[in-house]
Amino acid sequence: MNAPSPEHLAANPLDAAAAALIGAPAGPLRLADLRRHQFERLRETVAWAQQKSPFYRRLLAGIDAQSLRTADDLCRLPFTTADDLRRNDPPLVCVSQDEVSHVVTLETSGTQGPAKRLYFLPGDQVATRDFFVHGMSVFTRPGDRVAILFPGGRAGSVGDLLAHALRGFGAEPLVADWPQDPAATARAMREFRPDVVAGAPVAVLAVARHDAAGKHEPLRVRSALLSSDRAGASLRAALTGLWGCEVYDHYGMTEMGLGGGVDCPVHAGYHMREAELLFEVVDPATGAPVPEGAVGEVVVTTLTRRGLPLIRYRTGDLSRIVPGACACNSPLLRLDRIAGRLGAGVDLGTGELSMAMLDEALFALPKVIDFAATCRLGKAPRLHVDIATLPGGGRLDALRTALTGIPVLAQAIARRRLHLSIAVAADGRLRTRVGKRRIAVDNAA
Ligand SMILES: [Zn+2]
Known part of the structure; x- marks a missing residue:
């Protein structure tokens, strides 16, 4: 697929969203404003966590939150790990249970011991929904029909949040849920005739292959959004071949509040949700930052979450920061497609x-x-x-x-x-x- 030239690209909607969140003046989003905002929020987050979370009070003892001004200062902070979340002793959470509106329990396949538990406040879920609105609007227009192949039965589930976000900007969602029976989902798709399909890579592939195996012309889908798992080249090529769709990728995890970053029509990396999250890439062995462009472990710090903030959380995902400016003109940091997970091979x-x-x-x-x-x-x-x-x-x-x-x-x-x-x-x-x-x-x- 040829990348569109910059003059044919509309402004990336993620820029306007980030500008609004950081209270930047009208006009193009400026990197300096974004970085200043991130470090202000970092100082607030660290001070809040030290004050309210038993875990962070201990982990960040002796750190002067107000001294955090540069990337070098950030590197002095200790990491938070998946084991810290699992152990939860002392507890990470900063608020009382009755303030929490949504709890997500993440069972980890193949490991013993307690599951990771993440706590979200009502405002966190609103922020996620808003990010979904802006992320989806990169390739969805008002009036589009959007089939969602994520679980959507529960309030606060991915499918539910996405559907809510889409209705908010005038698109028509159909929450088809995880396709237990992909043939039946393919039939439902034929009736719905989606312009956009969003789902996990294998779920979307299964439905597309069932659809194309029928006796009719396969569906024509303008865009597919893949999320929640890595989508490889052969799967992406298969989808484009079957439905003629342009494939977009989203990268995120529950720890990031579901939304992390989404690629633009240039397809050269995910533009990250930088007004609310701070990203680093570090050497998995030493924890030191890698040179720009080198592959390492993605580390994320939440900048707005007050229920369960994560400070320098090691995601276990391997990627790299794509150097240079994107042809879409967005200054938002780009992470390359996830190259793998630590310890998963x-x-x-x-x-x-x-x-x-x-x-x-x-x-x-x-x-x-x-x-x-x-x-x-x-x-x-x-x-x-x-x-x-x-x-x-x-x-x-x-x-x-x-x-x-x-x-x-x-x-x-x-x-x-x-x-x-x-x-x-x-x-x-x-x-x-x-x-x-x-x-x-x-x-x-
Ligand atoms: Zn771009």
Whole structure:
């Protein structure tokens, strides 16, 4: 897809939203105003957390919040980790339970121990909805029909917040929910005829493949927004091929208040939600900032949350800051597509196997809609891949060829270090749930 030239691009709606949030004067958003605002909010957040949160009182003891003026000052602050959130001892939360309007519990697959719990105040949810409005308006127009393939049953869920945001600017949402039965969702899509489809990558792919496998002309969808999990090149190419849509990516996590950043028509990185979040990229081993443009771990600080602020929270996601200015003229920081997650790969002895590698190999096959991978390590290592295809799809030899095209996997099999088993179910149903898919590791054997 050719990137549009700057003169054909409308101003990025995220700029105007950020300018309004920081109280900047009319006209183009200025980087200096944004940075000044971020450090003012950082000082407030640190002072508030020291005062109200038992965890931060201890973690940030001896730090003078008012001294935080530059990126170097920021680097002196200690990190907050996922383990700190899980342990919650002493508690991180800054307010009493009756002020909290929304609690999200994040179970972590493959790890024992307590789940992460995040607390949001009513204002946090309004802020998320507002970000969704501006993020969606990058590629959605008033009057558009927007199909939402995220869970939306509960108040405060992603689907619910998105639908509310879309109605707010005159688009018509349909919360189709997570497609338990993608064939049925595809039929519902045909009736609704969406201009835009938003959902997790595998959910959108499954519905698109079911739609295109029908006896009719496939839908024409103008834009697809993928969020909540990494979307690889083969999946994105498949969607564009099936529906003719331009694919947009959103990067965020519950810890960021769901919304983090969304790419623009140039598709050269997510423009981040900088009026409310402060981003850094650090060396995962040393914690030191990496040079601009180098890959490292994404670290986020919330600037407006008062219920459960996160200060220098290590996300575990690997990315880099895209250097230079974007052709859309937005000064908002860009993070490149997430390159992976720390500790999510599986060491096969021949190198690390990642979910991204499996995605690229399997989603390039036209009938694959989802899969789950389990790796058993130990004496008789084995990788089992449970693949779901459209009805009538999925020849075992083609699937095996695709998988053994992954060099680390092929080498591990050739050296008899690993047994690969494949199960195929041509039932057209998803094998995973919304969220970050990963290779399950079974260390028991
Ligand atoms: Zn841009």
